[in-house]
Amino acid sequence: MITNCSAASAQTLTDGFSFASLTGVYNDTGLDINHDGLLEYLNIDVGVHITYPGEYSLNGYLYDRGGREIVWSADHRNFTEGDHIMQLAFDGKTIEKSKLNGPYRLGNLTFNWGSASMGLVPCAFLDNAYTTSLYNASNFVDPINKDRHLSGSGKGELLVTLSIKTTLPVFSGRYMYDVVGLNMPPLSTPVEVKGSRTGYDLSLPGIFVPKKPNNFTLIAGKVKNINVGVMKLQGDLERTWVSSQFLANESGMARADTDLISPRGSYHVKVFGDAADSVTEVSLLMSVVKKLVVSGPFNLIVNTTGFPSGNYSLAVKALNGSFAFDNIQYDD
Known part of the structure; x- marks a missing residue:
């Protein structure tokens, strides 16, 4: 488990300088954005602390109680120094299609400084970060496909x-x-x-x-x-x-x-x-x-x-x- 990153892996900063870390603050909520009674997203807030301002990316996966992978999500923000909240909004269509019920586990959580174009510096990794409240797959919106x-x-x-x-x-x-x-x-x-x-x-x-x-x-x-x-x-x-x-x-x-x-x-x-x-x-x-x-x-x-x-x-x-x-x- 890695909980923070240092500039040892980046040539642009002084060795030993801490970029950012996860704070351990999490919260989940289902998002019914169009108010039709079905959830478009399962959103998980993730608390982060920023020491070095810049671009940061967060990636995570949602698993069911049996450890089966359901869906991936990501967030990318420009942050100033201090405490912030990042959001992993997991696609409700994919959760419904899986037919797997919760509570769900947030795992394989990676937190990086930088971007795909400028390069990434790993800041944190958690294999088992958070367990959500109870949700059923049927709570989420049914995908509609038409060829x-x-x-x-x-x-x-x-x-x-x-x-x-x-x-x-x-x-x-x-x-x-x-x-x-x-x-x-x-x-x-x-x-x-x-x-x-x-x-x-x-x-x-x-x-x-x-x-x-x-x-x-x-x-x-x-x-x-x-x-x-x-x-x-x-x-x-x-x-x-x-x-x-x-x-x-x-x-x-x-x-x-x-x-x-x-x-x-x-x-x-x-x-x-x-x-x-x-x-x-x-x-x-x-x-x-x-x-x-x-x-x-x-x-x-x-x-x-x-x-x-x-x-x-x-x-x-x-x-x-x-x-x-x-x-x-x-x-x-």
């Missing part, structure tokens, strides 16, 4: 952008959303993945999907900032990272981009941040961009598992001025 179909035939190159526009409620000045089970590209259609030193290509009947572009973009409106946490699920292997915090511009818009989501494995993407003052909801735009090389008939199942309800749109642009559709149909 969308894109089919047709043709020949040429297309740039396809799938966009989702939605609004998120604000709770205690914060907004959050979890996309669990994201694939890139987000398809249920079986694909053959061909890896190389430079990336991945995908092949499926009638379509070839080159490794680039591979853009996943999130834009939040009426906010102060946006953070993105990602956990990769690939068999028994898990890898987590949290972006640097992206501040909003003068119009209250904050943007985060990544092209690091590979087609091997699925992902849990957590979007969160601070809302602008006095707002009750924020806007969120998610978009995925892929290039398709079409050579005949095709049938794609666009997988929207974990995505929020909202307005879905599909933009298709012919590249190089050479594409002819014999027919195309998008089932919304």
Whole structure:
């Protein structure tokens, strides 16, 4: 068990300087954000003490009484010196889907200084941090998934952008959303993945999907900032990272981009941040961009598992001025 960090592992600070520590203060509450009687999140407050101001990340996992892993969560903040509270909001859709009842255990808790882009210094680790109050899986919101179909035939190159526009409620000045089970590209259609030193290509009947572009973009409106946490699920292997915090511009818009989501494995993407003052909801735009090389008939199942309800749109642009559709149909 590690309870604090020192600058011995970071060249920028004097040896022996303590960055931060966990205070041992915890509290849990179920969040019914839209007041429908079901919980969107199980939130656990975690107390921290900051000696060296800067960016800090907190990651933790929720387990049932039998030690079975249910879901992951993360928080990322800029802190001044002193005592603060970080929040791990565990996705209610995933808890409901697990059908595992509480009380739940907060474990594998890691506290780091820094960010994915600037490097991380471990500050604390607890394998068994906290046990929650009693919850049943049925207390949480039931996920609603709907696949969308894109089919047709043709020949040429297309740039396809799938966009989702939605609004998120604000709770205690914060907004959050979890996309669990994201694939890139987000398809249920079986694909053959061909890896190389430079990336991945995908092949499926009638379509070839080159490794680039591979853009996943999130834009939040009426906010102060946006953070993105990602956990990769690939068999028994898990890898987590949290972006640097992206501040909003003068119009209250904050943007985060990544092209690091590979087609091997699925992902849990957590979007969160601070809302602008006095707002009750924020806007969120998610978009995925892929290039398709079409050579005949095709049938794609666009997988929207974990995505929020909202307005879905599909933009298709012919590249190089050479594409002819014999027919195309998008089932919304």
